[in-house]
Amino acid sequence: MCGAPAQAPELPAYVDVTKETVIYGVVSRDGAPVPAAYVRLLDASGEFTAEVVTSATGDFRFYAASGRWTLSVLHRDGSARKEVDAAGPGLVEALVVLS
Amino acid sequence: MSRADVLVSADWAEENLNTPGVVFVEVDEDTTAYDGGHIPGAVKLDWKTDLQDPVVRDFVNKDQFEKLLSEKGIGNEDTVILYGGNNNWFAAYAYWYFKLFGHDRVKLLDGGRKKWELDGRELSKDTVSRPATAYTAKDQDTSIRAFRDEVIAAIGKKNLIDVRSPDEFVGRLLAPAHLPQEQAQRAGHIPTALNIPWSKAANEDGTFKSDDDLRKLYADAGLDESKDTIAYCRIGERSSHTWFALHELLGYPDVKNYDGSWTEYGSLVGVPVEKDV
Numbered sequence: 001m002c003g004a005p006a007q008a009p010e011l012p013a014y015v016d017v018t019k020e021t022v023i024y025g026v027v028s029r030d031g032a033p034v035p036a037a038y039v040r041l042l043d044a045s046g047e048f049t050a051e052v053v054t055s056a057t058g059d060f061r062f063y064a065a066s067g068r069w070t071l072s073v074l075h076r077d078g079s080a081r082k083e084v085d086a087a088g089p090g091l092v093e094a095l096v097v098l099s
Numbered sequence: 100m101s102r103a104d105v106l107v108s109a110d111w112a113e114e115n116l117n118t119p120g121v122v123f124v125e126v127d128e129d130t131t132a133y134d135g136g137h138i139p140g141a142v143k144l145d146w147k148t149d150l151q152d153p154v155v156r157d158f159v160n161k162d163q164f165e166k167l168l169s170e171k172g173i174g175n176e177d178t179v180i181l182y183g184g185n186n187n188w189f190a191a192y193a194y195w196y197f198k199l200f201g202h203d204r205v206k207l208l209d210g211g212r213k214k215w216e217l218d219g220r221e222l223s224k225d226t227v228s229r230p231a232t233a234y235t236a237k238d239q240d241t242s243i244r245a246f247r248d249e250v251i252a253a254i255g256k257k258n259l260i261d262v263r264s265p266d267e268f269v270g271r272l273l274a275p276a277h278l279p280q281e282q283a284q285r286a287g288h289i290p291t292a293l294n295i296p297w298s299k300a301a302n303e304d305g306t307f308k309s310d311d312d313l314r315k316l317y318a319d320a321g322l323d324e325s326k327d328t329i330a331y332c333r334i335g336e337r338s339s340h341t342w343f344a345l346h347e348l349l350g351y352p353d354v355k356n357y358d359g360s361w362t363e364y365g366s367l368v369g370v371p372v373e374k375d376v
Contacts, residue, residue, distance in 0.1 A: 014279070038216075041276050047264060047298070048264060050276035051186065053184065061277075062277060063277070065271050074217060076217050
């Protein structure tokens, strides 16, 4: 899957991506997806907004708003941080690599 | 009340998995987490289907609570150790619930499921069944539960603590960002409420901060110790976490959780709302 774009997330049918700002992606390490990683969404001031645990395929998803966000990832095998800029409603992809 | 009376560490939990009279209970928003692996011997509670009435928006009543705990094999003399995902939000909610129905022997596992997983401790997929008990609950202790009229009357008089994220407080988001945002209620917060996000009371691994750090957090944020306090969030689970910090860890005497929280308040006709965006 190296270099291939990640698949768009499977969203519940009632989610309207013309209104929701969906930040989604995959947590990986050495090219392999990492399940059961704790992904935090922090706001522009660094404050906690939400947290999810990655799926068996390493996927995570947040429903945010436009603005600057930071993803902070913890797993027993490593951690990572990544800045995300969401310009407005729609899908915003963020791939996170653990180190 | 001291920290050791209400919290246990992951090390203590691991050493007491088979101690008679100690029952581990996992409480989750996403109950598939339990099915994918739980602390060995732990039983499962679903915060919605087990703890909420299926028709009326309210808790299960005393009879339903007795039936639930009896079926789960939890006795009146058992020490219940609660833990769960979402940094123990729903475990704290269940803790408050157990206290509401008069079960005093209840503690939270510090750090919950998250710390247990980050530590790489054992998770089991075994089916857990415990022999049924004849559990008896007490009438609800409403000294720890706030209702809407009391919350409206508290504006400008008591400490109101909104423990949601800053984006929910100012009205930019209507739910924590792991949930879709289209909701029926208005956005914003109760006037005069302090925004002290629940997360400020926890470390990143989900454990609670020290008593000194917690006391400083609430003092710096403007909590008036001479006044009674009501905590709220969106549905009452994150505010249970803060209620736990204020009432159980710090020992502030009069602290209530408003479980109706923003999903109720933000839907009321004519009540004052502040919105900053």
